[in-house]
Amino acid sequence: MTRFFGRKFNQGKFKQRALLFLFLFLIAANIDHIGRLFYPFHYRDLTLQYARTYNVDPLLLAAIMKAESNFDHQAVSKRGARGLMQIMPDTGTWIAARMGDAAFDPEVLFEPETSIKFGAWYIADLRKEFRGDTILVLAAYNGGRGNVKNWFAGKELSGTLIKIKQIPFPETRHYIKKVLLYRRIYNLLYR
Numbered sequence: 001m002t003r004f005f006g007r008k009f010n011q012g013k014f015k016q017r018a019l020l021f022l023f024l025f026l027i028a029a030n031i032d033h034i035g036r037l038f039y040p041f042h043y044r045d046l047t048l049q050y051a052r053t054y055n056v057d058p059l060l061l062a063a064i065m066k067a068e069s070n071f072d073h074q075a076v077s078k079r080g081a082r083g084l085m086q087i088m089p090d091t092g093t094w095i096a097a098r099m100g101d102a103a104f105d106p107e108v109l110f111e112p113e114t115s116i117k118f119g120a121w122y123i124a125d126l127r128k129e130f131r132g133d134t135i136l137v138l139a140a141y142n143g144g145r146g147n148v149k150n151w152f153a154g155k156e157l158s159g160t161l162i163k164i165k166q167i168p169f170p171e172t173r174h175y176i177k178k179v180l181l182y183r184r185i186y187n188l189l190y191r
Helices: 011-029 031-038 044-054 058-069 089-098 106-110 112-129 134-143 145-151 160-165 170-190
Strands: 002-004 007-009
Touching: 031 170, 044 058, 044 112, 058 112, 058 134, 058 170, 089 106, 089 112, 106 112, 112 134, 134 145, 134 160, 134 170, 160 170
Parallel strands: none
Antiparallel strands: 002 007
């Protein structure tokens, strides 16, 4: 025991607390750098380019890529979705045709630029259809636009949680919550 300003204290505990304080201070001072290790924004320039082109939130695109592929441009889902934005080959063919590319090869969905371009175009198209409602856009991106139309046919919905809770696919509910969380994190780290 040592006296410090007239008070007794344990040097071992003092050192532990000082180290803990120093560690917490360093984390707080570098939280954005640490956060960026866990939530990188790969392909940022391409994302910003196509977000501007199609008037889509680039941080939403980053959150979708994080949720869909964790930025792995070679990712393939169990159902066959490909690339960063996890676009199904049939959807890619449809998007390519709408963009005027009749000679579409599904292998190009593994190319980061094509995946981001198609994903941004598709999100913009869904935004038009679902009047900018991010919850419904994400539900359609994950669960299919036809399913979303069927789920909400004739229903007037208000409030984010009401919409999410009424989605019958648990996977889609979870997906929406995850993307929205990632978008908030990306907003804190990269805005």
